[in-house]
Amino acid sequence: MQKPSIPKGTRDFSPEEMAKRNYIFDTIKKVFQLFGFRQIETPAMENLSTLLGKYGEEGDKLLFKILNSGDFLSALTPEDLQEGNSTKTAIKIAEKGLRYDLTVPFARYVVMHRQEITFPFKRFQIQPVWRADRPQKGRYREFFQCDADIIGSDSLLNEVELLQMIDEVFKRLNIRIITKLNNRKILSGIAEIIGEADKITDITVAIDKLEKIGLENVNEELRSKNISREAIDKLQPIILLNGSNEKKIDTLKKTLSSSETGLKGIEEIEFILNKTGLLSFENRIELDLTLARGLNYYTGSIIEVKAIDVEIGSITGGGRYDNLTGIFGLPHVSGVGISFGADRIYDVLNRLNLYPDNLTGGTDILFVNFGEQEENFILPLLTLLRSKGISAEIYPEPAKIKKQLSYADTNHIPFVALIGENEISKGEITLKNMKSGEQTRLTREQLITLFLKKTDTGKPL
Amino acid sequence: MQKPSIPKGTRDFSPEEMAKRNYIFDTIKKVFQLFGFRQIETPAMENLSTLLGKYGEEGDKLLFKILNSGDFLSALTPEDLQEGNSTKTAIKIAEKGLRYDLTVPFARYVVMHRQEITFPFKRFQIQPVWRADRPQKGRYREFFQCDADIIGSDSLLNEVELLQMIDEVFKRLNIRIITKLNNRKILSGIAEIIGEADKITDITVAIDKLEKIGLENVNEELRSKNISREAIDKLQPIILLNGSNEKKIDTLKKTLSSSETGLKGIEEIEFILNKTGLLSFENRIELDLTLARGLNYYTGSIIEVKAIDVEIGSITGGGRYDNLTGIFGLPHVSGVGISFGADRIYDVLNRLNLYPDNLTGGTDILFVNFGEQEENFILPLLTLLRSKGISAEIYPEPAKIKKQLSYADTNHIPFVALIGENEISKGEITLKNMKSGEQTRLTREQLITLFLKKTDTGKPL
Numbered sequence: 016m017q018k019p020s021i022p023k024g025t026r027d028f029s030p031e032e033m034a035k036r037n038y039i040f041d042t043i044k045k046v047f048q049l050f051g052f053r054q055i056e057t058p059a060m061e062n063l064s065t066l067l068g069k070y071g072e073e074g075d076k077l078l079f080k081i082l083n084s085g086d087f088l089s090a091l092t093p094e095d096l097q098e099g100n101s102t103k104t105a106i107k108i109a110e111k112g113l114r115y116d117l118t119v120p121f122a123r124y125v126v127m128h129r130q131e132i133t134f135p136f137k138r139f140q141i142q143p144v145w146r147a148d149r150p151q152k153g154r155y156r157e158f159f160q161c162d163a164d165i166i167g168s169d170s171l172l173n174e175v176e177l178l179q180m181i182d183e184v185f186k187r188l189n190i191r192i193i194t195k196l197n198n199r200k201i202l203s204g205i206a207e208i209i210g211e212a213d214k215i216t217d218i219t220v221a222i223d224k225l226e227k228i229g230l231e232n233v234n235e236e237l238r239s240k241n242i243s244r245e246a247i248d249k250l251q252p253i254i255l256l257n258g259s260n261e262k263k264i265d266t267l268k269k270t271l272s273s274s275e276t277g278l279k280g281i282e283e284i285e286f287i288l289n290k291t292g293l294l295s296f297e298n299r300i301e302l303d304l305t306l307a308r309g310l311n312y313y314t315g316s317i318i319e320v321k322a323i324d325v326e327i328g329s330i331t332g333g334g335r336y337d338n339l340t341g342i343f344g345l346p347h348v349s350g351v352g353i354s355f356g357a358d359r360i361y362d363v364l365n366r367l368n369l370y371p372d373n374l375t376g377g378t379d380i381l382f383v384n385f386g387e388q389e390e391n392f393i394l395p396l397l398t399l400l401r402s403k404g405i406s407a408e409i410y411p412e413p414a415k416i417k418k419q420l421s422y423a424d425t426n427h428i429p430f431v432a433l434i435g436e437n438e439i440s441k442g443e444i445t446l447k448n449m450k451s452g453e454q455t456r457l458t459r460e461q462l463i464t465l466f467l468k469k470t471d472t473g474k475p476l
Numbered sequence: 477m478q479k480p481s482i483p484k485g486t487r488d489f490s491p492e493e494m495a496k497r498n499y500i501f502d503t504i505k506k507v508f509q510l511f512g513f514r515q516i517e518t519p520a521m522e523n524l525s526t527l528l529g530k531y532g533e534e535g536d537k538l539l540f541k542i543l544n545s546g547d548f549l550s551a552l553t554p555e556d557l558q559e560g561n562s563t564k565t566a567i568k569i570a571e572k573g574l575r576y577d578l579t580v581p582f583a584r585y586v587v588m589h590r591q592e593i594t595f596p597f598k599r600f601q602i603q604p605v606w607r608a609d610r611p612q613k614g615r616y617r618e619f620f621q622c623d624a625d626i627i628g629s630d631s632l633l634n635e636v637e638l639l640q641m642i643d644e645v646f647k648r649l650n651i652r653i654i655t656k657l658n659n660r661k662i663l664s665g666i667a668e669i670i671g672e673a674d675k676i677t678d679i680t681v682a683i684d685k686l687e688k689i690g691l692e693n694v695n696e697e698l699r700s701k702n703i704s705r706e707a708i709d710k711l712q713p714i715i716l717l718n719g720s721n722e723k724k725i726d727t728l729k730k731t732l733s734s735s736e737t738g739l740k741g742i743e744e745i746e747f748i749l750n751k752t753g754l755l756s757f758e759n760r761i762e763l764d765l766t767l768a769r770g771l772n773y774y775t776g777s778i779i780e781v782k783a784i785d786v787e788i789g790s791i792t793g794g795g796r797y798d799n800l801t802g803i804f805g806l807p808h809v810s811g812v813g814i815s816f817g818a819d820r821i822y823d824v825l826n827r828l829n830l831y832p833d834n835l836t837g838g839t840d841i842l843f844v845n846f847g848e849q850e851e852n853f854i855l856p857l858l859t860l861l862r863s864k865g866i867s868a869e870i871y872p873e874p875a876k877i878k879k880q881l882s883y884a885d886t887n888h889i890p891f892v893a894l895i896g897e898n899e900i901s902k903g904e905i906t907l908k909n910m911k912s913g914e915q916t917r918l919t920r921e922q923l924i925t926l927f928l929k930k931t932d933t934g935k936p937l
Contacts, residue, residue: 019584019804022521022572027585029592030514030599037515049862051839051869053887054494058486058618059520059574059604060540065480079521082541082570084608088562093554101549109543111483113520123480124488131490133886135872138491143520147545157519170872172851179859293852294859343480378512390633394754398640401510408512411596411631425594426514 024148024156034374036361039188040141043161043355046184047139050176052163055138057120059145060111067106069119069342076102077147080109113145117162117354118339125166126343134167134348141357153327153362164352166339171283174316174335175290177353178300181320181331184355186297189369191323192330193299197306198284199313199334201267204277205253205304208270209246218242219307222254226305230254253304260288260302267304283315312336318353322363330359373427377406379466380430380446381423384410392439393432396459405466423449432462485609485617495835497822500649501602504622504816507645508600511637513624516599518581520606521572528567530580530803537563538608540617541570574606578623578815579800586627587804595628602818614788614823625813627800632744635777635796636751638814639761642781642792645816647758650830652784653791654760658767659745660774660795662728665738666714666765669731670707679703680768683715687766691715714765721749721763728765744776773797779814783824791820834888838867840927841891841907842884845871853900854893857920866927884910893923 021027028036047054060081067075083090087108095104114120117140125132141161150156163180165173178194185192206215217240221233228236233254237247253270256263264281271277284302291300308317315335322330333353340348364370380400382393393409400407410419423431433445433454444462447454457465482488489497505515521542528536544551548569556565575581578601586593602622611617624641626634639655646653667676678701682694689697694715698708714731717724725742732738745763752761769778776796783791794814801809825831841861843854854870861868871880884892894906894915905923908915918926 019526019587020523021519021526021584021588022523025519025521027519027589028517029589030516033515033517048838049865049867051842051867053491053838054498055491056489056494056497058482058488059606060483060486060618062481062483065482076545079545080543081574082543082566084537084540086560086562088557088560088565091552091557093557096549096552096554096557099547099549101547104549105543113542123482126480127482128488128490133883135883137869145520157521165872168872172845172870172872175855176869176872183862290851290855293855377509377514381512384633390751391754394636394751398755401644404510406510406512408598408637409633411626411629411633411637422594422596 022156024150024154026155026157030377034377035364035370036357038370038374039357039360039364040159040161042187043184043357044139044141046180046187047161047163049183050137050163050180052137052139055121055124055140056142057114057117057124057140059114059143061114061120061123063106063110063112065123065343066112066115066119070115074115078115079113079145079147080105081111081113083108083110114142115146116144117142117160118164118352121162121164122339123343125348126340126345129345135165135173136167137163137165139163153359155358159357161355161357162352164350166348166350166352169349171286171316172290173351174283174287174318175294177333177351178287178291178318179294179296181318181353182296182298184331185320188360188364190330190360190363190367191298192320193301193323195301195303195306195319195321196284196287197303197317198280199315199317200276200280200283201271201304202280202307204271204274204280205250207274207276209249211242211246214240214242218250222250222305223307225254256304260300263302263304280315287316308332308334314338316351325363325366327359327363329356330363331355373429377426378408378428379406379469380408380432381419381426381428382407382409382432382434383416383419384413385435386413388436389434389439393434396444399459400463400466403463403467405463420449483617485611485615487616487618491838495838496825496831497818499831499835500818500821500825501620501622503648504645504818505600505602507641507648508622508624510644511598511624511641513598513600516582516585516601517603518575518578518585518601520575520604522575522581522584524567524571524573526584526804527573527576527580531576535576539576540574540606540608541566542572542574544569544571575603576607577605578603578621579625579813582623582625583800584804586809587801587806590806596626596634597628598624598626600624614820616819620818622816622818623813625811627809627811627813630810632747632777633751634812635744635748635779636755638794638812639748639752639779640755640757642779642814643757643759645792646781649821649825651791651821651824651828652759653781654762654784656762656764656767656780656782657745657748658764658778659741660776660778661737661741661744662732662765663741663768665732665735665741666711668735668737670710672703672707675701675703679711683711683766684768686715717765721761724763724765741776748777769793769795775799777812786824786827788820788824790817791824792816834890838887839869839889840867840930841869841893842880842887842889843868843870843893843895844877844880845874846896847874849897850895850900854895857905860920861924861927864924864928866924881910 066078090107143157143159145157148154181194202219203215206212206218221236225233234247256266267281306317306319313334314337317334319329320331331353335351337349339350397407429449431447431449433447438445444457445454446457527539551568604618604620606618609615642655663680664676667673667679682697686694695708717727728742767778767780774795775798778795780790781792792814796812798810800811858868890910892908892910894908899906905918906915907918
């Protein structure tokens with residue numbers, strides 16, 4: 016007799032939690048589809064050769080590796096044990112790993128299926144990923160990503176559409192956000208004009224931390240990376256740049272006037288902001304020069320979304336990359352994409368309690384079971400209701416009425432039908448509203464009309 | 477530069493395939509919900525202690541095991557290598573495994589969450605499972621199960637509802653089926669009256685193969701298991717029992733008249749057939765005494781569904797079990813459930829080509845891109861269409877018109893909007909029907925009305 020548990024960092028989802036999560040996934044999926052993105056899915060397991068080396072040394076360690084089936088032991092030598100290098104030895108006994116994100120499998124997908132794909136390819140993908148990270152509040156070992164990418168198109172209209180999708184998703188979810196926008200080319204321009212072009216990674220990694228550690232610590236870090244005092248001085252007004260997007264752009268145009276790359280970045284940002292300005296966005300887009308994200312990955316736009324009303328990391332992020340599929344032998348495929356962090360969005364909605372009322376996705380009406388004669392009357396009626404799209408069930412046995420009503424209660428079933436001898440003889444139904452306690456006597460036809468009306472108005476039952 | 481591939485037995489799903497698969501999953505999910513089942517999800521990874529020993533020795537070998545993170549090597553000794561017993565040693569370096577089915581995780585879920593659950597608990601679960609089986613046609617290492625179970629209720633009404641759900645799902649999918657029904661108690665009764673009660677497993681395993689290997693080989697197998705000649709003789713009329721369900725039941729009542737258990741089984745079957753007879757089923761239910769399935773698992777009803785028009789294994793199966801959660805320390809929880817095999821159903825639909833027309837789930841209308849001026853006219857129009865639930869996109873750059881139309885074609889987009897200077901000046905849209913080639917000139921309002929009408933009638937665009 017075992018006391019069961021689940022692996023740390025993983026979660027079960029109850030019916031109530033599933034209703035909430037489906038609300039998020041359905042909202043995101045609906046928006047993806049309205050914008051013409053098409054769904055794909057890839058296997059949970061990928062060959063380790065596909066995954067290793069794509070997420071840095073730390074990432075390689077965080078990959079869940081799957082032990083080879085059969086006689087894996089024969090691949091190990093006494094020297095392996097003696098050496099004790101688990102990271103190195105793992106690949107001798109594990110050739111598969113669990114998906115770590117949706118981007119690398121997507122790149123692999125594009126290369127494998129390039130003959131079938133018409134570019135530009137707008138794909139979305141909503142699947143779990145797994146990371147052997149240390150579990151902590153808000154960080155799980157199994158979590159869901161919702162990615163949308165357009166590949167095979169350099170047009171900045173794609174960025175505009177992605178930003179619009181972000182705005183639309185969070186409008187529908189009633190989460191107030193601020194979308195931060197930056198451009199890798201501007202960051203390159205800055206590194207160039209302060210005379211530290213080769214230290215762009217160190218510079219951006221440091222200024223990326225501004226919000227977290229403050230200006231002084233950022234400067235300290237820059238010094239520790241051997242950025243010259245002069246360069247750091249020149250950097251100050253850029254880091255601290257504030258005001259409206261227009262004002263920032265004006266200043267940047269002057270500051271970066273000698274950098275061709277920098278000016279190109281500004282031009283891109285301006286194009287995007289002009290186009291989004293034509294559309295009525297619910298939420299603000301802010302040019303943020305301290306935004307870097309996985310800098311070595313992105314080559315143009317960088318996008319990040321923060322919730323305004325909850326203190327939590329970014330809830331969506333993305334950007335443009337110029338060579339997603341190069342590593343798998345297909346160069347020059349440019350793309351731009353975003354990833355909604357479903358689990359953080361779930362946390363935000365939970366904390367702000369922003370779910371629609373009665374989000375149970377459950378039964379509309381429960382028929383109380385008084386015994387066999389009543390069952391025979393109810394069974395065909397259930398079939399009729401279900402054929403109209405009304406979710407209906409009968410309590411499976413003639414238990415005490417109190418128990419049956421309590422079942423309706425805990426399962427959030429809004430209506431209960433009481434049918435006894437009297438009702439059967441008249442072909443009627445007594446309907447009890449579980450919230451108000453009110454009881455009404457109805458014919459079958461009236462019952463159906465009532466529920467269809469409720470469904471039609473979009474009001475959840 | 478690697479040539480990418482995916483692990484054998486796994487699959488990528490393209491947008492076209494996803495549309496088909498979503499059609500199946502959505503249909504099953506809709507029916508589950510109409511019958512009052514509520515969704516849960518469990519993690520892909522379970523502790524190996526939860527999974528091991530639940531699927532027999534063969535099952536233990538087919539579990540995908542996840543290598544422990546960090547320094548797993550230190551758990552191995554030179555003796556482990558020398559002994560070379562991979563099965564035994566695996567658990568020293570792997571403490572987690574991938575879900576093998578949805579039943580054991582569900583049992584674990586019920587025990588862990590028993591305080592929150594109100595019984596009877598009607599749950600459904602649609603998730604992938606993984607088995608290190610040898611891949612072959614129609615057998616994958618990653619495949620989806622769609623399970624519905626009711627636990628905490630002995631009522632046979634539950635069986636009736638499950639059979640109705642089966643009928644409804646396949647009616648909606650347009651797959652003609654035959655549902656086979658048996659009862660473990662009848663099988664026990666048979667073993668009893670032929671005087672071989674202790675050999676019930678051998679007997680049922682043998683007669684389960686009737687369709688596959690024929691009567692003579694079944695008898696041969698029975699003899700090889702030391703079933704007496706007299707018992708085998710007695711078994712013949714039962715194995716070969718045919719005719720209507722009523723006729724079979726009449727015969728069985730006589731044959732099993734001395735077995736209390738057998739008669740109980742008949743009574744259960746009769747109850748279920750009487751109740752389903754009250755409902756108008758699309759497909760036939762057939763009492764099949766040769767149906768056994770995982771006999772040691774089921775204690776009452778046994779259910780299996782075969783497609784009539786395609787030669788393939790069972791596409792759905794299930795039954796009643798009396799002690800699902802006992803192994804995790806919660807005895808006496810009876811349940812009954814069914815599992816739809818989504819991947820086999822997918823194969824059946826593919827072979828019979830039974831998908832609804834235009835099942836792309838894709839874009840309703842593509843706007844051709846002629847350049848920046850047109851983009852500025854189109855972008856707000858896209859927003860308007862999407863706000864009405866119409867899936868719309870603009871080609872991201874002013875490519876050659878032939879290329880843009882070909883994009884619409886390969887992505888199955890039924891309508892293309894052509895907007896040039898002339899249209900902009902009049903605020904109109906030229907709409908091209910990609911199927912007929914027909915072009916119409918419309919106002920914005922007319923365009924929206926046209927698409928809403930198409931959506932309203934439920935006719936896919």
